[in-house]
Amino acid sequence: MNNQELIDKLKKIVKPYIQNQEAYENLTEETKFIEDLKINSANLVDVILDVEDEFDIEIGDDEMEQMLDVKSSIEIITKKIA
Amino acid sequence: MTNKESYEYILKLLPYTEPFLFVDDLIEVNDMGVLGSYTYSPKNHFYRGHFKNYPITPGVILTETMAQIGLVCLGIHLLTQKENITDQLQIAMTSSEVEYLLPVHPGEKVLVESEKIYFRFGKLKCKVEMRNSEKKIVCQGVISGMMKLPSQQPLSK
Numbered sequence: 234m235n236n237q238e239l240i241d242k243l244k245k246i247v248k249p250y251i252q253n254q255e256a257y258e259n260l261t262e263e264t265k266f267i268e269d270l271k272i273n274s275a276n277l278v279d280v281i282l283d284v285e286d287e288f289d290i291e292i293g294d295d296e297m298e299q300m301l302d303v304k305s306s307i308e309i310i311t312k313k314i315a
Numbered sequence: 316m317t318n319k320e321s322y323e324y325i326l327k328l329l330p331y332t333e334p335f336l337f338v339d340d341l342i343e344v345n346d347m348g349v350l351g352s353y354t355y356s357p358k359n360h361f362y363r364g365h366f367k368n369y370p371i372t373p374g375v376i377l378t379e380t381m382a383q384i385g386l387v388c389l390g391i392h393l394l395t396q397k398e399n400i401t402d403q404l405q406i407a408m409t410s411s412e413v414e415y416l417l418p419v420h421p422g423e424k425v426l427v428e429s430e431k432i433y434f435r436f437g438k439l440k441c442k443v444e445m446r447n448s449e450k451k452i453v454c455q456g457v458i459s460g461m462m463k464l465p466s467q468q469p470l471s472k
Contacts, residue, residue: 282433
């Protein structure tokens with residue numbers, strides 16, 4: 234799976250939780266979940282759980298804390314599915 | 316029969332007091348859920364206004380009762396499995412979706428039962444239902460909250 238495919242999958246996962254439609258439509262690797270997409274921290278937990286289900290991986294507490302933007306999330310997912 | 320004394324430590328760690336404590340008794344607590352009860356005293360101030368001359372327990376109070384028994388007591392149980400806690404926990408209700416089926420009158424005793432959906436990354440999500448003394452469901456739904464030990468990073472945003 235290439236980076237763009239991963240970003241597309243991630244984009245689909247975050248969709249139900251975003252509060253900023255404009256930032257969502259212009260989503261890039263630099264997009265931050267809380268600051269840009271306005272996902273609240275409780276819903277960010279659900280994003281991570283949905284990522285686990287989608288990619289069939291398990292995310293640890295330390296990794297979850299790093300997954301605050303698209304880029305770092307893609308890095309962690311890539312490492313896990315490799 | 317379970318040993319009620321063994322749940323005393325949970326009640327002691329609840330971060331509430333009168334007039335906003337809605338837990339009387341814990342009947343059963345395990346890793347998957349909680350069963351507890353509460354009796355609404357007719358003296359509660361909200362009965363004077365909800366409604367005029369027709370006191371009914373407000374839905375927000377029912378939801379709060381479901382959250383205190385079903386979520387917070389379960390969260391304390393789960394967190395104390397990992398670490399010995401003595402200080403007050405940091406907690407926040409983050410979402411609730413509840414439907415209300417029957418009225419709860421002043422003086423009624425209710426039973427609250429929760430079932431854990433997940434407890435991950437500090438977020439506890441549970442299916443919770445409340446029954447009256449006739450065992451009829453008065454309200455039910457899904458409630459989530461964030462819970463952390465006092466030693467952990469503060470709850471963000």
